[in-house]
Structures are given as structure tokens and as C-alpha cells.
Amino acid sequence: MPGIEPIERPVVEVVELTKTFANTTAVNRLSFTVPRGQILGFLGANGAGKTTAIQILLGLIKPTSGVVRMFGQDMEQARIAILQRANFTSAYTALPGNLKVSENLTVFAGLYGVRKAPEKIRALLELLEIGHLKNSLTGQLSSGESTRVNLCKSLLNDPELLLLDEPTASLDPDIADKVRKLLKRIQTERGITMIYTSHNMRDVEEICDRIIFLQKGRKIADGTGSQVLAQFQQKTLEDVFIHVSRSGELLSEEEVKERGGTPP
Amino acid sequence: MNWRRIRALMRRYLYLYRRSPPRIMEVFFWPVMDLLVWGFLYKFLVANHTFNWISYLISAMIFWDIIYRAQQGVTIAFLEDVWSRNLLNLFVAPLRRSEFIAATFLVGLIKIIAITLVLSVLALAFYDFNLLNLGLALVPFFFNLLIFGWAVGLFTTALIVRWGNASEALAWGIPFLVQPLSAVFYPVSILPAWLQPLAWAMPCSHVFEGMRDVMRGEAFSWAQFGWAAGLNVIYLLAAALFFRRMFDVAREKGLLSKLGTQ
Ligand SMILES: Nc1ncnc2c1ncn2[C@@H]1O[C@H](COP(=O)(O)OP(=O)(O)OP(=O)(O)O)[C@@H](O)[C@H]1O
Numbered sequence: 001m002p003g004i005e006p007i008e009r010p011v012v013e014v015v016e017l018t019k020t021f022a023n024t025t026a027v028n029r030l031s032f033t034v035p036r037g038q039i040l041g042f043l044g045a046n047g048a049g050k051t052t053a054i055q056i057l058l059g060l061i062k063p064t065s066g067v068v069r070m071f072g073q074d075m076e077q078a079r080i081a082i083l084q085r086a087n088f089t090s091a092y093t094a095l096p097g098n099l100k101v102s103e104n105l106t107v108f109a110g111l112y113g114v115r116k117a118p119e120k121i122r123a124l125l126e127l128l129e130i131g132h133l134k135n136s137l138t139g140q141l142s143s144g145e146s147t148r149v150n151l152c153k154s155l156l157n158d159p160e161l162l163l164l165d166e167p168t169a170s171l172d173p174d175i176a177d178k179v180r181k182l183l184k185r186i187q188t189e190r191g192i193t194m195i196y197t198s199h200n201m202r203d204v205e206e207i208c209d210r211i212i213f214l215q216k217g218r219k220i221a222d223g224t225g226s227q228v229l230a231q232f233q234q235k236t237l238e239d240v241f242i243h244v245s246r247s248g249e250l251l252s253e254e255e256v257k258e259r260g261g262t263p264p
Numbered sequence: 265m266n267w268r269r270i271r272a273l274m275r276r277y278l279y280l281y282r283r284s285p286p287r288i289m290e291v292f293f294w295p296v297m298d299l300l301v302w303g304f305l306y307k308f309l310v311a312n313h314t315f316n317w318i319s320y321l322i323s324a325m326i327f328w329d330i331i332y333r334a335q336q337g338v339t340i341a342f343l344e345d346v347w348s349r350n351l352l353n354l355f356v357a358p359l360r361r362s363e364f365i366a367a368t369f370l371v372g373l374i375k376i377i378a379i380t381l382v383l384s385v386l387a388l389a390f391y392d393f394n395l396l397n398l399g400l401a402l403v404p405f406f407f408n409l410l411i412f413g414w415a416v417g418l419f420t421t422a423l424i425v426r427w428g429n430a431s432e433a434l435a436w437g438i439p440f441l442v443q444p445l446s447a448v449f450y451p452v453s454i455l456p457a458w459l460q461p462l463a464w465a466m467p468c469s470h471v472f473e474g475m476r477d478v479m480r481g482e483a484f485s486w487a488q489f490g491w492a493a494g495l496n497v498i499y500l501l502a503a504a505l506f507f508r509r510m511f512d513v514a515r516e517k518g519l520l521s522k523l524g525t526q
């Protein structure tokens with residue numbers, strides 16, 4: 001395209017986001033931005049605040065304080081418009097089991113206002129190599145198959161932003177690999193922005209352009225895989241993970257800075 | 265038979281009951297409601313045995329079902345999305361709460377029309393009871409019952425949004441809490457005096473009283489209709505506000521995903 005785009009606004013802007021439940025601060029003064037086309041991975045131990053952060057981005061949880069802007073719009077004000085351009089899937093959601101795969105996808109195509117839905121659905125099922133499951137009952141699929149059906153759902157509206165909470169949690173290594181490659185391909189072909197959580201370091205190393213490490217709701221590292229490795233002087237992300245989990249004490253902001261944990 | 269194992273299982277139930285007042289309530293709830301409804305009905309019949317009370321009961325049954333199905337239509341639709349872990353999928357779509365509720369209202373309406381048709385044909389075939397004898401009055405009766413059912417459905421759904429699985433039993437229980445109070449099978453005057461104001465506060469009491477008037481050959485009571493419609497507007501509005509509030513609380517407490525994923 002000719003003409004010069006002005007410096008593009010990040011797809012996601014999060015400023016000082018905090019969420020306190022009754023007695024836990026699940027997300028603690030979290031700030032970051034995600035430029036268009038980036039795959040950002042949230043890493044962190046169980047209970048670090050990854051799911052909470054993602055659900056705040058989706059408007060499912062109301063933050064205690066802080067601002068979430070997506071596509072330049074405030075989440076609290078423009079929820080519907082934002083959600084029209086985003087999508088989500090997780091290992092912990094499912095589509096109604098008593099409907100056929102194609103029926104479920106047709107319902108969601110309707111919710112997202114997808115044009116030429118039957119063609120779109122057929123193409124997506126082919127893309128995820130589950131065309132043969134079109135007429136199967138969703139409840140009878142294996143967990144790997146339903147993960148891919150969920151992914152189909154999440155691609156129905158050609159989202160510009162895809163939020164994935166442990167999408168590969170129940171996949172066998174072969175399918176997990178295929179899903180990773182597919183996500184990577186979608187990113188390169190369509191420039192989709194993604195935020196991704198996973199406990200599978202392989203996932204994160206392979207597909208994430210950037211990693212945010214969360215500990216007790218706080219961001220303790222932010223950078224490319226190798227930057228994070230350097231920051232903690234470890235060889236693999238798994239080592240970083242274990243190191244952070246066992247070091248017990250929360251790193252202070254000064255320490256984080258000392259270790260070079262500044263955003264790219 | 266091993267007494268120790270039997271005791272171990274019994275202990276499991278007792279643990280639950282000890283900790284959960286709703287469960288203890290539930291043990292007594294249904295029997296008490298049954299006793300109330302059938303007891304008051306019996307009292308009414310003894311005092312008025314000359315009426316054609318079979319037709320009263322049949323039309324009351326058919327009318328009660330409108331309320332019950334309207335309520336279930338909303339609440340069970342919501343619960344099904346909870347059970348199938350689909351709730352998050354819906355609420356991350358560009359979907360308004362009001363749109364979700366409207367869909368459940370309308371599907372409920374379609375079901376109710378079908379059920380009412382089938383029941384009235386059966387009543388005609390088996391009991392020689394013709395619902396159409398109620399004439400045009402059927403229309404305002406129907407819509408008042410429908411709207412009250414929607415309001416109760418919205419209210420019970422709000423409870424589930426806020427208190428989750430613990431309140432699931434209420435989805436079925438609440439309509440039957442309303443039933444003895446709303447003069448379905450007997451007139452309000454049969455109730456003890458102190459319960460009567462409560463009964464008149466239910467929109468559907470006015471419908472059931474109006475129904476009996478018409479069946480006795482009296483004119484359609486515009487006063488009863490006005491009360492029912494007016495109260496319905498208030499109930500539906502209150503239920504909608506309550507639902508919105510509980511939904512917001514659930515968003516604050518992060519309960520939506522817990523509902524949908526546990
Ligand atoms: N609705 C809630 N009410 C109270 N506390 C909550 C709620 N949701 C999450 N928490 C708490 O907030 C913290 C962060 O939880 P969250 O689910 O975001 O972690 P996570 O990083 O996704 O963990 P996991 O890897 O196990 O999925 C945890 O301590 C959790 O117990």
C-alpha cells in the first residue's frame with residue numbers, strides 16, 4: 001500500500017491494571033502494550049494471574065483499577081465493538097455437546113455476523129483438518145478434536161486479536177505441534193495479534209515473539225525469549241520458570257530493573 | 265452387608281447437610297409446598313362442592329404451566345450454557361445480556377404456545393373441557409402469565425449468576441414457592457388473612473381470580489387485569505434491574521468464568 005501509515009497504535013494497551021479479589025491480588029499494577037501482529041505469551045506459575053488478566057481484557061472480569069484499551073477504545077465503554085474484532089478460546093470452555101459441530105459454528109457465525117457462513121465454516125474446518133467432523137456431535141469429540149473445533153469458533157470472525165488461554169492443554173504432541181504451526185501461520189498470513197498462555201514451554205518458545213513473566217500478579221520480566229533467559233541467567237525457559245517459582249520471594253521492582261527486565 | 269461402609273456413606277450425606285442450609289431447606293421445601301397447595305385446595309373444595317371444580321382445576325393447571333415454562337425457559341437455557349461450559353463463548357462474543365435474555369424469552373414463548381395447544385386439545389378430548397370457552401379473555405390471561413413467568417425466570421437466573429451452583433435448586437423451587445401464594449387452584453379468600461396481602465401482590469393471583477370469574481359466567485374483570493398488568497410491569501422491571509446488578513457483581517467477583525468452567 002502506498003502512503004505512509006502513521007506510527008500504528010498498539011492493538012492492546014494495558015495501564016496499571018490491578019484486580020483484587022476478596023483476599024488475593026490476582027493482577028498487580030500490570031502495564032504493557034501489544035503491537036499489531038505480535039504473539040505475546042503470558043508465563044507464570046499456577047495462580048500467577050494469567051487467566052484473570054486475559055478475562056479482564058475480554059471484559060469478563062471488571063478490573064479494580066487501571067485501564068484496558070483495545071483497538072484504541074476503552075473496554076468498559078466499547079465492549080461490543082471491541083469483541084466484534086477479537087476472539088477467545090481456552091481448554092476450559094466448550095461448545096454445547098448436543099449440537100453438531102457445523103450447527104455450533106453456524107450459531108456463532110450468527111453471533112459474529114459472519115458473511116457467507118457455510119463457506120467460511122467449511123474453509124476453517126479444512127484449515128484445522130477436521131472437515132470430516134462437520135456432522136459429528138460436539139459432545140462426542142475427543143478433547144483434541146474439540147480443541148480444534150473451539151479454534152475454528154475463535155477464527156470465525158477473522159479476529160484481529162486472538163486471546164488463547166492454554167489452548168494446547170489437552171493436545172497430544174503431534175496435534176499440539178500442528179496447532180502451534182497453524183497459529184504461527186495464521187499470524188504470518190493475516191497479521192493477527194495474539195496473547196497466549198501455556199504451561200508448555202515448548203509452545204511458548206516456538207510461537208511467542210515476546211514473553212511476559214507474571215509472578216503473583218506482577219510482571220517480573222518482559223522481552224523476547226533470549227532476553228528473558230539472559231535476565232535470569234538461565235539456559236531454558238523451563239529453568240527460568242523453576243528458578244522463579246522456587247526463589248519464593250517476590251522480586252522487587254529494583255531487582256527486576258537491575259536484571260535488565262525492561263520492556264523492549 | 266458391612267455396617268462400617270454403610271456408615272461411611274451416610275456420613276458423606278450428613279457432612280453436606282450440616283454445612284448447607286439450602287440443602288436442609290430443600291428437604292422440607294417440596295413436602296411443605298405440596299401440603300400447602302393441596303391442603304388449601306381441599307379446604308376450598310369442601311366449602312364449595314357444588315361448583316364444576318374439575319374445569320377449574322384443568323384450566324388452572326394449563327395456566328400454571330404457562331408461568332412455569334416461561335420461567336424454566338429463561339433459567340434452564342442459562343443453566344444449559346453453564347453446564348456445557350459455553351457461557352464464556354457467549355459472553356466474549358459481541359452479545360448483549362439483553363439479547364441473550366430476549367432469545368430465551370422468545371424460545372420459551374414458542375414452546376409455551378405449543379404446550380398450551382397440546383394441553384387444550386387433550387383436555388377437550390379426555391375431559392370435555394374447552395379452553396376456548398374462556399373466549400377473548402384468554403389473550404390477556406396468557407400474556408400476563410407469560411410476563412410474570414419471564415420475570416420469575418429472570419430473577420432465578422440472576423440468583424444463579426451470583427450464587428452459582430449452590431442456588432441451582434432454586435431454579436426449580438422458586439416457582440413452587442410462588443404457587444401456594446398465588447391462588448392457582450383456590451381463591452385468595454381461602455388463605456389465612458395474613459397471607460392474603462401477599463397473594464394480592466402476585467400478578468398471577470389476579471389472573472387466576474379473573475379466570476374463575478369468567479368461568480363462573482361473570483364478566484371479564486378489568487380491575488383484576490389492571491392489577492395483574494401493573495404488577496407485572498413492576499416485577500419485570502425489578503427482575504431486569506436485579507439481573508443486571510447481579511451480573512455486574514459477578515463480573516466484579518470474577519464469577520462468570522467460574523460458572524462457565526467448573
Ligand atoms: N473469582 C475469583 N475469586 C477469588 N479469587 C480468584 C478468582 N479468580 C482467581 N482468583 C485467584 O487469583 C489468583 C490468580 O488466578 P488465575 O486463575 O488468574 O491464575 P493463572 O495464572 O491463570 O493460574 P493457572 O496457571 O493455574 O491457570 C489465584 O490466586 C486465584 O486463586
Ligand SMILES: [Mg+2]
Binds near residue numbers: 051165
Ligand atoms: Mg489460568
